[in-house]
Amino acid sequence: MLMKDHVYKLIELTGTSTTTMEDAVNKALKRAHKTIKNLSWFQVMETRGSIDKGKVQHWQVTLKVGFAVED
Amino acid sequence: MLMKDHVYKLIELTGTSTTTMEDAVNKALKRAHKTIKNLSWFQVMETRGSIDKGKVQHWQVTLKVGFAVED
Amino acid sequence: MLMKDHVYKLIELTGTSTTTMEDAVNKALKRAHKTIKNLSWFQVMETRGSIDKGKVQHWQVTLKVGFAVED
Amino acid sequence: MLMKDHVYKLIELTGTSTTTMEDAVNKALKRAHKTIKNLSWFQVMETRGSIDKGKVQHWQVTLKVGFAVED
Amino acid sequence: MLMKDHVYKLIELTGTSTTTMEDAVNKALKRAHKTIKNLSWFQVMETRGSIDKGKVQHWQVTLKVGFAVED
Amino acid sequence: MLMKDHVYKLIELTGTSTTTMEDAVNKALKRAHKTIKNLSWFQVMETRGSIDKGKVQHWQVTLKVGFAVED
Amino acid sequence: MLMKDHVYKLIELTGTSTTTMEDAVNKALKRAHKTIKNLSWFQVMETRGSIDKGKVQHWQVTLKVGFAVED
Amino acid sequence: MLMKDHVYKLIELTGTSTTTMEDAVNKALKRAHKTIKNLSWFQVMETRGSIDKGKVQHWQVTLKVGFAVED
Amino acid sequence: MLMKDHVYKLIELTGTSTTTMEDAVNKALKRAHKTIKNLSWFQVMETRGSIDKGKVQHWQVTLKVGFAVED
Amino acid sequence: MLMKDHVYKLIELTGTSTTTMEDAVNKALKRAHKTIKNLSWFQVMETRGSIDKGKVQHWQVTLKVGFAVED
Amino acid sequence: MLMKDHVYKLIELTGTSTTTMEDAVNKALKRAHKTIKNLSWFQVMETRGSIDKGKVQHWQVTLKVGFAVED
Amino acid sequence: MLMKDHVYKLIELTGTSTTTMEDAVNKALKRAHKTIKNLSWFQVMETRGSIDKGKVQHWQVTLKVGFAVED
Numbered sequence: 001m002l003m004k005d006h007v008y009k010l011i012e013l014t015g016t017s018t019t020t021m022e023d024a025v026n027k028a029l030k031r032a033h034k035t036i037k038n039l040s041w042f043q044v045m046e047t048r049g050s051i052d053k054g055k056v057q058h059w060q061v062t063l064k065v066g067f068a069v070e071d
Numbered sequence: 072m073l074m075k076d077h078v079y080k081l082i083e084l085t086g087t088s089t090t091t092m093e094d095a096v097n098k099a100l101k102r103a104h105k106t107i108k109n110l111s112w113f114q115v116m117e118t119r120g121s122i123d124k125g126k127v128q129h130w131q132v133t134l135k136v137g138f139a140v141e142d
Numbered sequence: 143m144l145m146k147d148h149v150y151k152l153i154e155l156t157g158t159s160t161t162t163m164e165d166a167v168n169k170a171l172k173r174a175h176k177t178i179k180n181l182s183w184f185q186v187m188e189t190r191g192s193i194d195k196g197k198v199q200h201w202q203v204t205l206k207v208g209f210a211v212e213d
Numbered sequence: 214m215l216m217k218d219h220v221y222k223l224i225e226l227t228g229t230s231t232t233t234m235e236d237a238v239n240k241a242l243k244r245a246h247k248t249i250k251n252l253s254w255f256q257v258m259e260t261r262g263s264i265d266k267g268k269v270q271h272w273q274v275t276l277k278v279g280f281a282v283e284d
Numbered sequence: 285m286l287m288k289d290h291v292y293k294l295i296e297l298t299g300t301s302t303t304t305m306e307d308a309v310n311k312a313l314k315r316a317h318k319t320i321k322n323l324s325w326f327q328v329m330e331t332r333g334s335i336d337k338g339k340v341q342h343w344q345v346t347l348k349v350g351f352a353v354e355d
Numbered sequence: 356m357l358m359k360d361h362v363y364k365l366i367e368l369t370g371t372s373t374t375t376m377e378d379a380v381n382k383a384l385k386r387a388h389k390t391i392k393n394l395s396w397f398q399v400m401e402t403r404g405s406i407d408k409g410k411v412q413h414w415q416v417t418l419k420v421g422f423a424v425e426d
Numbered sequence: 427m428l429m430k431d432h433v434y435k436l437i438e439l440t441g442t443s444t445t446t447m448e449d450a451v452n453k454a455l456k457r458a459h460k461t462i463k464n465l466s467w468f469q470v471m472e473t474r475g476s477i478d479k480g481k482v483q484h485w486q487v488t489l490k491v492g493f494a495v496e497d
Numbered sequence: 498m499l500m501k502d503h504v505y506k507l508i509e510l511t512g513t514s515t516t517t518m519e520d521a522v523n524k525a526l527k528r529a530h531k532t533i534k535n536l537s538w539f540q541v542m543e544t545r546g547s548i549d550k551g552k553v554q555h556w557q558v559t560l561k562v563g564f565a566v567e568d
Numbered sequence: 569m570l571m572k573d574h575v576y577k578l579i580e581l582t583g584t585s586t587t588t589m590e591d592a593v594n595k596a597l598k599r600a601h602k603t604i605k606n607l608s609w610f611q612v613m614e615t616r617g618s619i620d621k622g623k624v625q626h627w628q629v630t631l632k633v634g635f636a637v638e639d
Numbered sequence: 640m641l642m643k644d645h646v647y648k649l650i651e652l653t654g655t656s657t658t659t660m661e662d663a664v665n666k667a668l669k670r671a672h673k674t675i676k677n678l679s680w681f682q683v684m685e686t687r688g689s690i691d692k693g694k695v696q697h698w699q700v701t702l703k704v705g706f707a708v709e710d
Numbered sequence: 711m712l713m714k715d716h717v718y719k720l721i722e723l724t725g726t727s728t729t730t731m732e733d734a735v736n737k738a739l740k741r742a743h744k745t746i747k748n749l750s751w752f753q754v755m756e757t758r759g760s761i762d763k764g765k766v767q768h769w770q771v772t773l774k775v776g777f778a779v780e781d
Numbered sequence: 782m783l784m785k786d787h788v789y790k791l792i793e794l795t796g797t798s799t800t801t802m803e804d805a806v807n808k809a810l811k812r813a814h815k816t817i818k819n820l821s822w823f824q825v826m827e828t829r830g831s832i833d834k835g836k837v838q839h840w841q842v843t844l845k846v847g848f849a850v851e852d
Contacts (some may be wrong), residue, residue, distance in 0.1 A: 335608055
């Protein structure tokens with residue numbers, strides 16, 4: 001992330017996916033991007049999941065996402 | 072929590088109560104429910120309190136609350 | 143806990159309750175006591191819960207429980 | 214807590230109770246209040262307990278307690 | 285996870301895989317499923333691995349897995 | 356902070372500054388104050404920074420900020 | 427530990443000893459070895475102890491122990 | 498710190514200041530020095546603060562302070 | 569890892585990738601392998617990333633890597 | 640530790656020793672025992688040390704020590 | 711930090727200063743810059759200090775510093 | 782450790798020993814001393830081990846070691 005003289009806000013999201021952890025992250029980012037256009041960086045906080053018949057049903061990846069707040 | 076193919080948002084709240092920790096949690100959830108109808112799960116992050124004359128004056132329970140974001 | 147020259151085992155449980163955190167802990171201990179008679183001490187690891195209509199539906203308290211292993 | 218231009222000291226206590234976690238906290242505060250009159254705030258650090266016959270025998274809540282040091 | 289009035293047990297497993305972290309998780313779940321049919325949720329605790337000639341040889345993902353205990 | 360019978364919200368911000376950590380905190384608070392008038396307390400979560408030619412270019416201080424939610 | 431294509435289980439034990447921390451670890455492993463022959467590695471999680479007349483009475487070392495689960 | 502064959506005690510203090518974090522630390526040390534002359538080292542544990550009108554009102558720095566105990 | 573009577577060194581690296589977390593790890597290991605031939609094991613410490621237009625631009629996986637030091 | 644209906648205080652000490660970690664713990668307990676007769680349990684918090692010519696000069700073990708407070 | 715397709719190395723340093731925490735960080739970066747020209751970002755890990763006559767003698771700030779490794 | 786106006790570097794090592802944790806630390810320090818003469822202090826980060834036939838085969842103690850960097 002390129003930090004200028006800005007203030008950044010961090011929000012916490014959980015993305016879910018039936019396929020991979022990467023997909024869960026991208027699902028969360030895609031949804032947040034609908035309302036916040038300048039998402040800048042993220043950090044994975046936790047990876048959990050639900051199980052069905054001994055297989056991962058949904059990957060649940062919780063992440064913090066940062067973006068610059070407009071002046 | 073029943074995780075479908077959704078994205079979830081987590082917010083952090085501190086509920087306060089003069090009686091119990093459970094009441095502090097419920098006070099925070101009740102207030103958040105006014106504006107967010109589909110609160111889904113929470114996690115207790117920290118329990119603190121103020122003291123008056125050697126007794127707990129206010130229980131202050133900080134929690135993360137998760138809810139599905141509409142598409 | 144009174145530690146003699148024993149070896150102890152720790153297991154991790156999540157008790158749930160619609161009323162209080164204390165009840166969730168006791169529900170977990172009660173169930174474990176069915177098969178393990180000498181439960182000795184516990185430590186609360188995490189407190190979470192599900193929410194229904196802005197109220198706590200189930201308290202979910204995760205705890206480690208220790209007990210002496212027979213020689 | 215209302216922080217003036219003071220210095221505060223934090224001490225660590227474990228309160229015990231046969232009934233609730235809240236009672237364990239208040240037992241610790243009540244005892245500390247005998248010698249320190251201006252206890253100001255606390256933070257719960259750990260919750261443990263002893264078990265007897267599959268029930269919680271004593272709740273053991275460890276807390277940090279802060280109070281202003283006299284000039 | 286949909287938490288009813290049950291008690292849950294958590295066990296800790298390390299799954300290994302030569303391909304991906306997701307595969308390592310699924311290998312652990314598949315093995316546990318042989319003896320425990322109602323695995324319900326998991327949480328990734330740690331990701332490690334062995335290295336051979338500058339490449340990941342085995343992904344080693346440690347996870348906690350929860351399941352309801354029968355009454 | 357003087358905790359009444361309120362519910363508080365915590366948000367997470369990163370303030371940046373070319374001069375000091377204190378200035379980075381104040382920059383974040385100043386910006387948040389534009390839209391939230393009753394900011395009450397903060398906690399420093401992390402201190403990072405970017406480097407240019409062996410000198411700190413920007414201090415990046417991440418903080419949680421709490422404020423009472425109106426009834 | 428040599429990680430093959432196996433799944434491993436981790437259990438948590440507390441070994442106690444009147445002499446050294448190393449002895450407490452070995453006492454725990456010795457006991458576990460009675461029922462699990464292929465214990466593979468361990469990690470020390472916590473070191474506590476009981477005190478009698480200003481001396482350590484029992485060292486209490488809590489460890490996680492890993493072993494391969496048979497296919 | 499130069500560790501001889503001594504035993505050290507650690508106490509926890511919160512210093513407050515309207516100006517800088519360094520000043521908050523020094524205020525705590527200055528006060529402790531009134532009763533303990535051989536303070537030796539400290540470690541910053543937490544940095545919090547109160548806010549007034551979008552500015553830091555008081556920096557609140559919690560530190561552990563160590564000093565040798567006389568034989 | 570097969571621990572003989574050796575001493576090991578751990579270094580910390582951040583690998584980056586536009587595709588997956590696994591690729592980011594392997595990129596870091598491949599680069600380290602150029603100068604250190606006997607890399608033995610790694611542990612993932614943190615997963616972050618940069619975002620461009622609501623998609624992950626670069627996965628940034630920080631890992632500790634261990635290898636035996638020659639006598 | 641056998642927890643009755645008491646309140647316990649925890650203090651933090653660093654014991655030092657030129658020989659072993661166990662000796663550092665016992666040195667700290669021995670010193671504390673001079674003024675506090677009913678020390679009950681301890682927990683190791685941190686192990687550090689000073690080095691002289693490539694050998695451990697002093698083991699520095701920091702521990703929390705608990706004891707019942709008289710009514 | 712602007713993350714390209716590089717691999718980064720992180721080293722850990724402790725800078726010391728008699729004046730401020732910021733100065734301690736800059737002293738560490740200045741020294742590292744003598745041998746590593748492309749230092750890119752840092753993270754503060756710990757802040758400690760030595761005390762002389764009730765005043766901070768040296769601020770000791772431990773930081774991780776990251777920089778791109780040449781191909 | 783006596784902190785002058787220096788900059789210190791911290792490296793991370795794992796020492797192994799078939800006998801004690803202390804020996805594992807000293808083995809790591811002895812090896813590091815071959816190339817770095819002014820090792821100053823260390824901190825134990827983690828204690829793990831390999832197991833053979835229900836006994837500790839190798840103690841594996843990971844430590845951070847600090848030393849002053851020459852100007």
